[in-house]
Amino acid sequence: MTAMSATLPLIDSTSAAAPARTKRGILDVPTAELRAWLAERGQAPMRVNQIRRQVLANRAVTFEEMSDLPKPLRADLADSFDVFSTRVERHLSASDDTHKLVLRLADGGMIESVLIQDEGRATACVSTQIGCGMGCVFCASGLNGVVRNLTAGEIVEQLVRLRNLTDPNSTNPDRASRLTHIVVMGMGEPLANLDNLLEALAVAGDKNGLGIGARHITISTVGLPAKMHKLAETGKQYHLAVSLHAPTDELRTRIVPTNDKTGLDAILAAADAFFEKTGRQVTYEYVVLGGLNDHPGHAKQLAGLLAGRKAHVNLIPWNDVDGLPYRRPQDGDIQTLIDTLRRAGISVKVRKRKGSEIDAACGQLRRRAETETNHRDTEAQRRPEKTSS
Ligand code: SAH
Numbered sequence: 211m212t213a214m215s216a217t218l219p220l221i222d223s224t225s226a227a228a229p230a231r232t233k234r235g236i237l238d239v240p241t242a243e244l245r246a247w248l249a250e251r252g253q254a255p256m257r258v259n260q261i262r263r264q265v266l267a268n269r270a271v272t273f274e275e276m277s278d279l280p281k282p283l284r285a286d287l288a289d290s291f292d293v294f295s296t297r298v299e300r301h302l303s304a305s306d307d308t309h310k311l312v313l314r315l316a317d318g319g320m321i322e323s324v325l326i327q328d329e330g331r332a333t334a335c336v337s338t339q340i341g342c343g344m345g346c347v348f349c350a351s352g353l354n355g356v357v358r359n360l361t362a363g364e365i366v367e368q369l370v371r372l373r374n375l376t377d378p379n380s381t382n383p384d385r386a387s388r389l390t391h392i393v394v395m396g397m398g399e400p401l402a403n404l405d406n407l408l409e410a411l412a413v414a415g416d417k418n419g420l421g422i423g424a425r426h427i428t429i430s431t432v433g434l435p436a437k438m439h440k441l442a443e444t445g446k447q448y449h450l451a452v453s454l455h456a457p458t459d460e461l462r463t464r465i466v467p468t469n470d471k472t473g474l475d476a477i478l479a480a481a482d483a484f485f486e487k488t489g490r491q492v493t494y495e496y497v498v499l500g501g502l503n504d505h506p507g508h509a510k511q512l513a514g515l516l517a518g519r520k521a522h523v524n525l526i527p528w529n530d531v532d533g534l535p536y537r538r539p540q541d542g543d544i545q546t547l548i549d550t551l552r553r554a555g556i557s558v559k560v561r562k563r564k565g566s567e568i569d570a571a572c573g574q575l576r577r578r579a580e581t582e583t584n585h586r587d588t589e590a591q592r593r594p595e596k597t598s599s
Contacts, residue, residue: 224300235295235316236261236287237370238363247290253283259418265293266366266419269374296367307385309375315340315364319357321397323368325375332386334372336365338407339398344432345467346453348499350531351397359403365410368396369420392422395430395451401437408444424448430495432468438480442487450484451493451524452477456503457511465503474515485520493522498544500528500537509547513554523551523558 239247245255260278264270271294273279273287299320300312309325319340326333342349343356373389380387392414394400400407411427413419424447431438432453441448454477456462462469481492494516498504516523525547527538544560551558 221303222300223303224298233290233292235363235367236291236293237265237366238295238361239291251283251286257283261287263418265370266413269378271374294367294371295364296371298371309372311368311371313368313371315360321360321364321368323372323396325372327376327385330383330386331390332373332376332388333391333393334369334389335393335396336368336372337396337398338365338394338400338403342398343402344399346432346455347465347467348497348528348531348534348536350534356398356402359406360398362406362409362413365407366413366419369410369414373420389420389422390426392427393430394428399432399434400429401431401434401441404437404440408446411446411448425490428493432466433472433477433480434468435472435476435480438477438484442480442484445487447488447490449490449493450481451495452481453497454494454512455497455499457508457515461503461508465497465499478515478519482519491520491522493524495524495526496547497526497528498539498547500539500543502536504539504543504547506546506550509550512547513550513556516551516556517554519556521556523556524561525558526561 236244241258244258244261248255248257257279261276264276264278268276270276273284273291273293276284276287279287295316296313298311299314301309303309307325307327311323313321313323315321321337321340323337324335326335337360339359340357341355342352345352345355369389369392376388377385378387392411394407407429411424414422414427415424428449428451429441430451430453438450438452441450453466454462454474455465456469459469459474462474481494484490485492496503496512512523525544527544528536530536530538548558548560
């Protein structure tokens with residue numbers, strides 16, 4: 211995600227680091243395996259759904275509190291599994307009720323997930339990979355490449371953890387009592403992990419799961435044409451956002467290196483096919499990098515590229531990333547982009563910033579958490595007397 215600024219007070223409610231996980235998270239245990247595990251204990255297959263419903267719908271965070279399960283079974287489950295496979299490495303919240311979590315996965319990797327609450331919506335922004343392999347030059351997530359795809363369970367778990375931060379008894383019309391929307395705009399390239407993502411979104415969409423319909427789910431992609439076609443073929447009503455960032459192949463390849471292999475034509479053709487198949491209007495994201503892709507000439511080229519398409523453009527002023535040599539655009543240049551696109555009949559918005567103070571752009575908080583952890587480890591090595599027991 212891409213929100214920031216530095217005005218509101220910031221609460222860090224990170225608790226002391228828990229020990230590393232040795233057990234698997236229950237959401238990652240395949241149905242057949244869990245059924246077999248239950249059968250060995252003389253338990254009916256319907257327990258699988260009961261257990262999942264407890265986590266997904268009832269907000270259970272321990273097996274002990276799953277009161278519709280027999281007590282010995284709860285104890286057995288707790289011996290064999292964890293409810294969550296991740297632990298919260300950092301939890302930052304802002305005064306506008308935005309929450310940002312850095313989650314530590316069972317294998318030590320870290321990801322970011324964000325909850326944005328506004329106007330009765332509660333939107334979860336989730337990651338799909340540890341790191342990212344796309345290498346967009348302005349983005350913090352890909353600075354160290356990709357480590358691996360997240361499992362479907364790890365994606366669902368982000369949603370559940372964020373949902374658990376909403377207030378189930380909310381009477382405030384601005385604050386939803388559950389998750390209402392999902393944007394797959396955290397770390398990673400969602401379409402590079404499409405199968406696991408679709409599995410996770412199926413759980414999110416299930417009425418016994420999180421009950422979030424496809425029309426409330428946005429998948430953001432760097433633009434992988436073959437996978438965009440595959441997504442269209444599912445016929446699901448997901449909202450597709452394509453990270454365009456430049457109106458010509460020459461400039462786009464400088465900003466988004468994967469463009470070298472794909473090219474704008476194939477991406478736009480795949481986006482058109484998605485629209486034809488699903489009837490869902492595609493959003494084009496355009497990170498505005500001061501002096502690089504925000505000249506009046508770029509605005510005209512972009513308008514020309516999208517003219518005639520039923521497209522929407524989201525302009526995202528670049529969020530600073532420590533150590534990267536780009537700059538935020540000037541207001542006047544953003545305005546020229548807006549005016550030029552509108553004159554060409556293209557709908558355009560500048561992305562609102564939420565969560566202000568807790569950000570730094572996507573992937574940055576994880577980098578900081580990693581640096582701090584490395585620092586802590588180095589400190590511990592320097593003081594061996596404190597680590598030996
Ligand atoms: N891999 C997917 C999801 C990435 S995150 C994709 O490329 O779409 C979602 C959006 O945030 C993308 O459009 C991405 O380009 C943008 N983004 C990443 N880092 C940013 C930054 N520092 N400032 C502004 N937008 C950024």
